[in-house]
Amino acid sequence: MRPTLDQVTEELNKRGIKPSHQRIKVLQYLMGHFVHPTADTIYNEVHKEVPTLSKTTVYNTLGHFAETGLVRVINIEDNETRYDINVHDHGHFKCLVCGAVYDFPVDMDGLGETGLAGFAVQDRNVYFKGTCPACLGIQN
Amino acid sequence: MRPTLDQVTEELNKRGIKPSHQRIKVLQYLMGHFVHPTADTIYNEVHKEVPTLSKTTVYNTLGHFAETGLVRVINIEDNETRYDINVHDHGHFKCLVCGAVYDFPVDMDGLGETGLAGFAVQDRNVYFKGTCPACLGIQN
């Protein structure tokens, strides 16, 4: 599951980001955990492995990753920014009961073509909310 | 443009929200300004008419409105929560240059049907970002 050091380092070099120890560990975490973590979650998890890690560095790192297209920023709720290593077109579903965020396929092509003539679209996000199957099962 | 007092009061009563002076003014502002304002903008604008208005009341009021489906909450960016009086299905486009948020038509039906079997969807949002025609024109 966890990507090799070489894979991660290469990915960073490809983007022109110097592969520091902290950056490698953060990217390694993201590439191994498709749970759309918040900055806080990333900090807590990577901090276990890199005790000197600071939140400032996590924010700096995530900022670099987002700028270079390595991660996608998810603002599905107002009180939390999440980060997704999967940058391919897809939608996000947040369960309002358990808080988990799921991916689902979305055909972004043609979405909003009508009504956006003359606009230069750079970023497309589809966010759904509701209750996931697991939480629906518990309620019944 | 601005709705009448009766219209606004009736809308509140319909939702079971007591039509206090502050609530009426906030709703009146929303119904007359389709600019997807932030809580801060709403506070500043309505404060001109109601000098005693507090931000706490604005947040309380918007919370009630959102709960009863009178407004839609927009989280297109992490650092700002916006409110939309238009609760019909439509997408939002944010211009990263001037910051304006535009509406555009989106066919939500069928969007994500595949891959969300077993999920109970309550809320659907489509957020696009990029540059609006006006800002594209300035650049050229």
Added chain:
DNA sequence: GTTCCTGCAAAAGCTTTGCAGAAGA
């Protein structure tokens, strides 16, 4: 009189900024 509403002040939570020391080329 009882309930709900308002608004000040303070607190909370997340993110950014300033800056000095450390690491790396």
Added chain:
DNA sequence: TCTTCTGCAAAGCTTTTGCAGGAAC
């Protein structure tokens, strides 16, 4: 050496909470 990176501390913002006074019915 020179540049870049890291991390502590502090500040900045938006939003929430506690609570006392006030309005409404």
